[in-house]
Amino acid sequence: MSAAAALEGFAAEVGTDGAVRVVGGRTQWDVGGPPSGEARELEAPTGVVDIAPDEMTVRVRAGTPLATLEAELREVGQRVALHGDLGATVGGVLAVGRSGVRRLGDGPVRDALLEARVVTAEGRLVTAGGPTVKNVSGFDLPRLLVGSLGTLALIAEVILRTRPIPVATVWRSGEIDPFVLLDSMYRPTSVLWDGRTTWACLEGEDDDVAEQILVAASLGLHRDSAGPPPLPAGRRSVAPSRLRELARPSPPVLAVKPGASRPGTTARTEWGAAARHLGDFVAEVGVGIVHGNLGDETAPAHDPPAEPLRRLHDRLKASFDPSGRLNPGRSPLRAR
């Protein structure tokens, strides 16, 4: 199918009325949801359209499995900062907007999206952003789309920023303080910690990685590891410095960080009780994501958003999708 026909076909399927829901790999189906109400289920177009290694970009359709994209990019020695479980699609990972465990080095998903061709609630194809890495031409709709759960527009095709796969990549592990490790290394790709064991992903040129391995070993990180540890279900986002509290045996007294009390912020609930379950979590050190059941799921994750912030969300939804036909039931405000 020609490039234009694939996208126009998707726009025609979306049409101009009736609720629609785009199905990817259903790997994060309940995030910000679950989807509710009657809706036609659609799939986004598939296919890797164009890999441009010397531009460090790739044009790919949203329904393409992430694994397919990764395999094609690997052939030219590049990768993207998207992360998903088996079966996840490019569009799904972008729509949900959660980054992977390499975020410390690779950056968040939102920085990988350069251009998006989307279908609006009016069934029209719209281009947001542009094909170059550097671009300040107009409003930054691509960043608004990442994490919007398909509630503003439906992603049909994207241009993503790629990065070279480093010459050398190793994972190491050991029973050390992950915060000391983080402060001792320039730019590790990932530092993970379960309260006892620390894992680190070290990447770069051969000489560089050999040196990083020596530094890490001097701190006690001396075992080879095949990769990151399995990540338990459950996910929490906290200020990176608060991960230190997970090391303590009892609920900590939390100092309120400057910024946490600013208007409109979402103050975090106590979750230090999790420290009694060492090994039940894996934390992304230097980032602030905690994977796992922290034992306080009955408490709301966050306070409700401040009223002006909620109004802003409502106005955006009303502007982009006045009849509420795109992915009904899901809301970015419930996504975390």
Next chain:
Amino acid sequence: MAREPTHTARASDDRRLVAELRGAIGADAVSVDPTARRLHRRDASTFQGVTPVAVCFPRAAEQVAAIIRTCCRHDRPFVTRGSGTGLAGGAVPLADAVVIVTTRMNRILEIDVGDRIAWVEPGVLNLDLARALEPFGLQFAPDPSSQAACSIGGNVANNSGGPHCLAAGVTSAHIMAVEVVLPDGDTVLLGGIDPEPDGLDLRGAFVGSEGTMGVATRIAVRLTPLPPAVRTLLAVFDDLDAAAAAVTSIIAAGVVPAALEMIDGPLAAAVEDYVGAGLPRDAAAVLLVELDGDDAGLDALAGRVRSLIDAHAAREVRIAVDDDERALWWKARKSAFGAIARIAPDYYLHDTVVPRRALVGVLRRVREIVEAHDLRVYNVFHAGDGNLHPLVVFDAREPGVMERVRSAGADIVAASLDAGGVLSGEHGIGIEKRDHMSSQFSDDDLRAQAWLREAFDPEGRSNPHKILPVGVGCAEIASVPDGVWV
């Protein structure tokens, strides 16, 4: 703004507006001095706007909110301005506006090493922040060439870049949270210091919105470690094509330098006359390549880059022997505008982005365009990310020259878009490229951008008539008001 009051009614409302502003934030913080008002018709661009009603110098977020609520009561637009270094007319008022200057909000509120963020007020200068962070071994990565003068609030408004954005990314990648006074006077925090805050990425939507979605009053910037080691290479080419091919080959080989800058031969000669940094006076192009990271891997990486450059027939490749030499080369790169001042009294600095593979063709086309307009051009630019900065030099006293400069500019923009590029890499749209937006985007595309703008600013009160061309969005007026000239 839709109303067109009589002159007398307007003058009377102006007086009440100023009195209320003074009551809200203090008489010393509201200037109606004719010189100050005239000064604030302009920024660093060539555009001159409408004389503002008043110029306000708030010291705190609460004062910004008080100004905006006052503007709402009087149905007046406001325009926010940092250091006024913008090159696209973003801070130029286009209506009877109140100008809000953030220069007195210049405190670094907190440097949080644990979370690797700093909370700053919008008027903090980029270079002042860099100096404050250095003792901690940390940096705010974006380093626009104007970093000695430009403010962090301005960087946020323009999503600013700089030479070191090739590997590190532009401003948006380094902003965690922004406290914003919305155009209705409400205050919100967009983003957060945790990695995945609730809701839509309104932080990302706000960054780069050029003052059209409210006023940033506190900003949490992400801090990254200063690189432990740096290698800087300077390569001299006798052929521009070869230099551009070397740039492409470095990226294609899987190397992402911290910076990859090009200076064309004529400008290199002018810069050499100006700063004496050891640049050649007879080359076709000079490349500046900076690599950073752990010391251990850098020599091998520099060796790889050097052989790639050699393979493209570089006349000479040097590696900076020490920090002094590196600093001298960077001084040369950042002195381009000073050097140009010795060649001609005026210059117009353009800013477009093209795919790297189109660099050579577009550079040639730019030269043809400029010569066809009987003008001269010099090039210094971020080659690594295809961000062109043609400097068209002229003497504004020459009758009719501005029309030729502007016509050449429009052709340069068109040539960049034809090559698959975009309108702006780091200067923004402002007024300068507002009417070019339809060349890059369809009407439907622009309407979607207007939905975002209008959700933040339904009344079109915050820096109106910028970015989106006339007729897009319901809050825009029909034409640029009289009295604006470019």
